[in-house]
Amino acid sequence: MLVASAALLWLHTPIGAQPGANCSASFFVDETLTNGARWQLCWEHRSLDGIVLRDVYFTPPGGVSRRILAEGSIAQVHVPYDDNSARFHDITDDGFGDNNLNNLTAAECPGGALLQLGGKNAICQQIQPRGHAFKGLGMQAQGEQLSLFSVSTSGEYNYIPIWRFLDNGAVELLMGAAGKLQRFTTDSRYGWPVRPNGVRGTSHIHNYYWRLDFDLGEHGDDDVVEEFNYLASADNTRRALGVTRIINETARSIDPVGMRSWRIRDDGAANANGQPISYHLEPIDVAHRDVGPDFEPWTTSDFYVTRHRACERYASHNPQVSGCADNLAAFVNGESLVGADVVLWYGVTFHHIARDEDEPMMHTHWSGFRLVPRDWMDANPVAADLVTCAVGDVTCDGQIDAADALFMLQYDVGLRATSGQLPLPDGALYTYACDVSGEGACNAIDALLTLQCDVGLPNRFCPPVEGLRATEPAQAAAPVVVTVGNATQSPHDATRVTLRAAAAAEIGALSITATYDPNWRGDIACVADPAASFALSACHVDPAAGVVRFSLVSPAGVAGDIAAGEIVITPPNELSTAPLVMLDSVVVAAPNGAMLATDTQRDDEAGRLFLPLVER
């Protein structure tokens, strides 16, 4: 019996259909984008509405599938002309479906698929690049979107409603106005010249309305609508968020100064951070508003919330059947939204002033808005696997420790490569994480500060210190004098030159770069911190460039007459002369990271040393 029941259940599950997205294969759109985001929805055709979308489900990359919309449609295209010569209601008076729904050609759907409706190409379905999904320092990702559009003719106009479903969960709703100018005048108050003999295209308004029957998550009757307003303080220096729950059917207007917006959130489901899942309606086109005459009361507001009623479908000229009213303003009659299936309505206005470029065929003009997931996911779904590296963590291993200080020091002397790309190539130092001190360079000072934090000597750059990283001002103290010492003959035919630093104050970080003629033939080696005064030291000879670099770090500080390093010179043969060694640059910092003044001037030769001829 049990086996038989299970088999019966399996047979009753529609093959290929998703829970809720219940339609036959030819009306089912199921697209998984490159990042793993998946959109599933059904579409249908209606004589007045044109293409209507139903059961829109979004699955974030690696996340759970959830319903967003039970239904979405165009609720009206209302076109009043400035001279009152016409006031069209294109959806209800003309209709976007049936013969007005265009048969699309392959040429207007490049790279896409044409979805069929009774032998007509009704919808163009495309996957399109959408530019940067995110852009960090040395890291980025390109985004994609699923686009669905149809074309409907209304008089001389061809309207192009587009639904864009982004790989981050956002939905963009656009309406394109194309075709030819519909009406003309000679009255300069109401038109703009577009033809000879003073013929003007009559200025007019397109009021586009969308109807969005949200059913977030499992249940359609537990959705809550909230309005966001940003309220300025009395002196207008601060701006505070005010969130108001909309309890009853309401008509509201856009408010760009108050940065007004709305969201619909689920009262039951939350993301992993405990935040209720929601979609935020972001007004974008707010340049124009049409508040029409008294007999067009639906124009007084831009955003409406109503209790779902099947016969309330159009913002204006709604058929007055089953007790439904004529227009959107009348739908709003104070009914409670608590525990109800709510419908959001949103209008966008475009005032169209004709111009020469509208002849002989209009440019396509776009209007629209956006629905953005707010806490629908736990994090940015297009950057889910992103590794970010904190300042100081040049190894990008999530730890700021001695290994990072060592990498910095090695970079400072030219022993380690840097990279701005993530994931970080093996053995490279992450460029953007190195400048701990914020003075604009990656050097021994950064290694010093990092090493201090690691051994528990606090400095103000130790994590988790937040905020602007400012460079410590240079300390007003006696300069640290760096000298190239006298050459001394070693027992093994090499000449040793000691680089010394004389410091009255304690030195935390010391970097010295010396140069010599790269054409000199012979061996040059280096020894950093020969007296082992510092905690961490490194040196490196770059024979191709003729450069020797030393880098030393002492978290606690070292003062006095310090041997910073030695250059060990072995001439190629007994008759060779040693190269001329010059001090190129010196960077010294106190243990707190503050730069210390330096002086490399020698008594007479300004930091230069002429090595003696090697004679044996």
Ligand SMILES: [Cu+2]
């Ligand atoms: Cu127009």
